[in-house]
Every structure is written in structure tokens, then in C-alpha cells.
Amino acid sequence: MTSRKYHSPLRAHSAASTREAILNSAQALFLARGYAGVTIGEIAEAGKVAVPTVYSSVGNKPKILTALLEPALTDPAIADSLAAVGTSDDPRAVIELTAAGTRLTHERHWELVYGLFYRDPPGEPAVKAVLDKGADDYVQALNRVADRLVALDALRSEVGRAEAVDVLWFLLGPHAWITLVGERGWAFDRAQTWIARAACRELLEQA
Numbered sequence: 001m002t003s004r005k006y007h008s009p010l011r012a013h014s015a016a017s018t019r020e021a022i023l024n025s026a027q028a029l030f031l032a033r034g035y036a037g038v039t040i041g042e043i044a045e046a047g048k049v050a051v052p053t054v055y056s057s058v059g060n061k062p063k064i065l066t067a068l069l070e071p072a073l074t075d076p077a078i079a080d081s082l083a084a085v086g087t088s089d090d091p092r093a094v095i096e097l098t099a100a101g102t103r104l105t106h107e108r109h110w111e112l113v114y115g116l117f118y119r120d121p122p123g124e125p126a127v128k129a130v131l132d133k134g135a136d137d138y139v140q141a142l143n144r145v146a147d148r149l150v151a152l153d154a155l156r157s158e159v160g161r162a163e164a165v166d167v168l169w170f171l172l173g174p175h176a177w178i179t180l181v182g183e184r185g186w187a188f189d190r191a192q193t194w195i196a197r198a199a200c201r202e203l204l205e206q207a
Contacts, residue, residue, distance in 0.1 A: 035122040062126040072109035091154030099196035
């Protein structure tokens with residue numbers, strides 16, 4: 001007779017709640033004192049759990065940081081924007097949709113993205129690997145935008161596909177939002193409008 005694995009929805013909910021409490025506490029502490037200035041013990045105390053629970057629920061500090069970053073890298077706005085780009089026949093709309101989508105992902109996760117990963121970046125190799133993977137995925141998404149502009153025969157005659165990707169990365173990549181919103185204090189609305197106009201001007205035949 002084979003045993004059946006028992007699954008308790010209540011237990012699963014409790015585990016998810018515990019994990020959320022740990023991550024929320026860790027994020028608050030990291031933002032307040034910097035990644036290096038926080039211990040697992042302090043995260044456990046703030047989350048009202050035991051230290052072993054932190055390790056079993058999420059993991060060590062690099063794993064906690066990676067878990068905090070994951071929602072920004074997998075935000076559904078990315079897929080939604082790319083889907084809209086893929087069906088648009090208007091080159092300006094393609095760029096405006098991309099600007100809106102990248103704005104939304106940064107705005108939703110701004111406190112974490114700017115406050116922790118860019119203003120005071122942790123030096124963890126494991127976290128750097130996750131950030132590098134996120135940057136690669138970002139560039140791949142912009143490649144799809146460039147492909148759509150090529151398919152629409154919308155690029156200026158002197159701009160090739162590779163250059164279009166570079167321009168999109170320069171104007172719509174994370175550093176653009178960090179610079180304009182984080183360092184220069186622009187509102188997201190203003191930054192989105194300027195970025196979209198600049199990209200249209202640099203890339204499109206009739207901007």
C-alpha cells in the first residue's frame with residue numbers, strides 16, 4: 001500500500017504568510033540601513049520568527065535579496081507590453097507602448113530598484129548574477145521591439161537593427177529611469193513623455 005502525500009491548504013497559507021513577513025521585514029531593514037548593515041537575526045526579530053525559520057522559508061541573505069528582486073524581473077507588465085508591441089502597426093505606438101511598459105515596471109518596484117539595487121548596490125556575487133540575467137532579459141525584450149520596427153519598415157535609413165537596439169537600451173533601459181527620476185527628480189510622467197519622444201526622434205523615419 002502506497003502512502004499518499006498530505007497537503008494542507010492552511011499550512012501552505014501559513015508558510016506563504018511567514019515568507020512574506022520575512023521578505024517585508026528584510027526589505028524595510030535593507031532600505032533603512034543598507035544590505036551590509038543587517039543580520040539574519042535582525043530580520044528574524046523584525047519578522048517575529050526564529051532564525052532557523054528565515055533559512056528554511058527563504059534562505060540566507062543573498063537568497064533573500066534575490067527573492068526581493070524577482071517580482072521586478074517577472075512583472076507581468078513586461079509580457080503585456082511586448083504582446084501589444086507585437087500587434088501594433090503604428091511605429092510611434094510601438095515606442096510609446098515600450099516607454100509605458102518600462103515606466104510601469106520601474107514605478108511599481110521603485111523603492112526597491114532605486115533605493116537598494118542602484119543607490120546602494122549590494123556586492124553579493126549571487127545577486128549580481130541575478131541582476132545580469134535581468135539586464136540580459138531586458139535587452140532581449142528591446143530586441144523584440146527593434147524587430148517590430150524593422151518589420152514595419154519604420155527605422156530611419158541610416159539606423160540599422162543593431163543600432164536601434166542600442167538606442168532603445170540607452171533611452172529606455174534602467175539607467176535612463178534611474179538618472180531622470182532618481183537622480184534628477186523628474187516625475188515618471190515627464191520622464192516617460194521625454195523618453196518616448198527622444199526614441200521616436202532618433203529611430204523613426206517620420207518622427
